[in-house]
Amino acid sequence: MPAASTAGEVTLSVSGVSKYFGGVRAVDNVSVDIPKGSIFSIIGPNGAGKTSLVNMISGFYTPNTGSIIFQGKDITALRPNERAERGIARTFQNIALFAGMNVLENLMLGRHIHMKSNLLKACLYWGPNQREEVRHRARCEEIIDFLKLNDLRKQSTGALAYGFQKRVELGRALALEPDLLLLDEPMAGMNSEEKEDMARYILDVNEELGTTIILIEHDMGVVMDISTRIAVLDQGTKIAEGTPAEVQADPAVIAAYLGTSH
């Protein structure tokens, strides 16, 4: 089974990317290599450029400089949907579910890129289309089981508790069957019990499904507990990278978070 590995193959290689908004250098010449099968956390103070970096990886922003190589191929110029087809999925800082649809329907939507039927065939719902739907439903049911959403499958997501909505969002990203999963603050606004559950699911996704994960998170306890590697951003530049223990001991990180004494 794919345990988290720090050495060896690199899934995603970001080299020298920058993103400018007018005069603001949101991300300035950042390079990171994400090892296959790792949980790679990106931390930093507010406005450090974490989300901008993830947005460039998912294709939401195009970098001004630098390149992004995913599984050996340059994806810098690809659109977000093309990246999704190659196996990059993400969740959002603010919940972006379809509130009027139920859990199962939201997950089925995540299967969209894997569905081959066109509109006309889908309307007829016969033969191969029916089989395709059944196959995708089965995959979604596995995710429901994996994330223990069984009793909620027919509930509309708008009415769910916040922690469950976040979990459904994770489920929808998993429905893509991604090789790389970008989680933008999956635990923001959660209570400690919900955080613990979410941390457990992130570890399970990583260990059981072998998915490489990039995590942006402010809860340092969780980050230090579950990450294989951590990169620290401050004002758009990378100031440190290493294992949780290395990062915690790094003077530059301490300075960025706590300020220096003069």
Add this chain to the structure above:
Amino acid sequence: MTNADTLGALLLENERTRPTKPAIREKDLGIWRTYDWAEYTQNVRDFAMGLAKRGFGAGDKLCVAGNNRPRLYWAELAAISLGGTAVPVYQDAIATELQYVLNNADVKVIVAEDQEQVDKVLSLRDGLTGLEYLVYDDSRGMAELEDDAAVLSFEEVQADGVEYGRANPTAFADAVAKVKSTDIALMAYTSGTTGNPKGVMLSHGNMVRTCRTFLENEDVRESDDLFSYLPLAWVGEAIYSTTVSLMSGCSCNCPEGPETFRRDGRELGATGFVAAPRSLEMVLSEIQVKANDASGIKRWVFNTFRDVAVDIENRKAEGLPISLGAKLKRAIGEILVYGPIRDQYAFRRARWVYVGGAPLGPDSFRFFRAMGINLKQVYGSTEVSGLVTLQSDEMASPDHVGKPCPGIEVRIDDNGEVLIKSEGVFQGSLKMAGSALATLGSWKAPDS
């Protein structure tokens, strides 16, 4: 009715006489999956042979821990068919309780449902003297235990069993034939009122004959669907679900999990239930809360027709005549209130619902009967295989427990103790000399 007097023989008879009839269903990944008697028996056989290959035999004990899952039932029956004893434990038992039971019973093999149960057992590992290995059903989270020689997957054991069975084609049937009706099939741990839990030993004969008595006094059909939602460790589950299904050929149905069992139960619409008073009380309070939350007119409809039906029940209980007007109102209420309630709470197809284990309040009892649910009382205890008295449809009442079933004698002695003589009286408590009054053929109920 069948003459087989061991559970293994009953299983083989079902394989022979009704191979394609549904034996057990499980809701898994959102879908009900059916196993017929041929598949059911084959699964038991493969697992049994896998156990036999590893040296499990007559007199050995196998523990199952987890929610109602087909594989746990198969594991129990595999051990029982080999002449061994099944020791089901409550899935929410804490580690120390579990350790006491496992050591007290000298359990050799544990079949655990999932990671939660496996972790619990492994945390006790050093303190478990007789345990040889552990088998898990759900492989999630087990990757890190792959190298542990004492932790096996259910598939692994069955695969070994297939191989072993090929080399010894008659081994399973031979083992079943050797089992006597006096052999201990099930060990149900009961807390009693004081001290450590006691391992109540029930023989094949106890279970089969008790179940036969039940089937002679209640309408159970081959086409019936029972709902397996009670804890495996409860004697009621072993008798009224597993044994009844083996003897009548009807199917057991496992819900997806404890969170979904209410919805699954409604989808299934079981044809008969045995329930604890607490779960009926929960249903009742939910109905009341929902009725109070409803709009004015709905609340009025519910209250009016409930009162009509409860009034009729009360008059019936007192032997008073029922007016034509009341009957007419009840007919309207059936369409507006009682039918929909039975449908919503999984009683749509239920021909009988027994409440047992503790008394249910008379008002609650009459409410369910008023809703057209054939609620009756059963009285029994673990030590008498869960059956002493049953109420027939005509005598259903919250005020008494019904008449002793034919073949069961009940006497109250001078001290007010209840003496019970029945084919179901247990074979004694494990490792507790002197507690077995079975020698007299009767058993004293300590507290009831």
